[in-house]
Amino acid sequence: MKALTGWLGAVFVAFCIGTVISMAVVGGMLWWKGVLNDERMYAMLAALQGIKAPPPPKLTATDTGAEQPSYDQILGARLRASLDLDLRENAIDKSLGDLRTIETSLKSESLRLDSWKQSFDKRLADLQSAASETSLREVQQTLEAMQPKQSKDQVMKMLAEPKTVNNDPMEDVVRILKAMPLDKRKKILQEFKTPEEIEKLHDILRIIRTGGSDTELLQETRKQLQQQGTMP
Numbered sequence: 001m002k003a004l005t006g007w008l009g010a011v012f013v014a015f016c017i018g019t020v021i022s023m024a025v026v027g028g029m030l031w032w033k034g035v036l037n038d039e040r041m042y043a044m045l046a047a048l049q050g051i052k053a054p055p056p057p058k059l060t061a062t063d064t065g066a067e068q069p070s071y072d073q074i075l076g077a078r079l080r081a082s083l084d085l086d087l088r089e090n091a092i093d094k095s096l097g098d099l100r101t102i103e104t105s106l107k108s109e110s111l112r113l114d115s116w117k118q119s120f121d122k123r124l125a126d127l128q129s130a131a132s133e134t135s136l137r138e139v140q141q142t143l144e145a146m147q148p149k150q151s152k153d154q155v156m157k158m159l160a161e162p163k164t165v166n167n168d169p170m171e172d173v174v175r176i177l178k179a180m181p182l183d184k185r186k187k188i189l190q191e192f193k194t195p196e197e198i199e200k201l202h203d204i205l206r207i208i209r210t211g212g213s214d215t216e217l218l219q220e221t222r223k224q225l226q227q228q229g230t231m232p
Helices: 002-033 038-048 071-145 148-159 169-179 182-189 195-210 212-228
Strands: none
Touching: 071 148, 071 169, 071 182, 148 169, 148 182, 148 195, 169 182, 169 195
């Protein structure tokens, strides 16, 4: 019985040793072929210990030996970039064109407003001139209806008024007298008798003789036309 027990023990020990040797040989072969690498060994040990193995690291293009882009792919990428640049340039050109159109429109509108303003100013000046002419005509008719001495007194009072930028009493008197019928004017002028009145009458006749503001206006107009080269 002891001999049988010893034999069975020897067989069991031999079996264990053979199993260990076999596992060592198989493990060595797997390691040599690269099947049993460090990551798998680490995962096996982690599984034996009941630990969750971490995920494998991400492989880069170099690690995986990624394929380099082809020549056609490079040309396609460059073509897309060129088209995108062309679209941007076209958008910028369109924006500049829109700005130029707006600028031209604003200039046209400004010219139109300037023309309208000049027309309005001329119309206003004509209305003011017409109103002035109407007022002077009414004064003329009033003086004609009065007695010559009364008319002379009113003329002297008009000449005593201060001269301003928009009002020249002497010029108004001259225009009124020039527009009167000759007989009415003669009767009024005959009433100028005192030295002061005679001096005023001399100034009136001098302005009538020289043409007054009408002559100055004609001379200024002629000068402007000569500067513009429209008259010899």
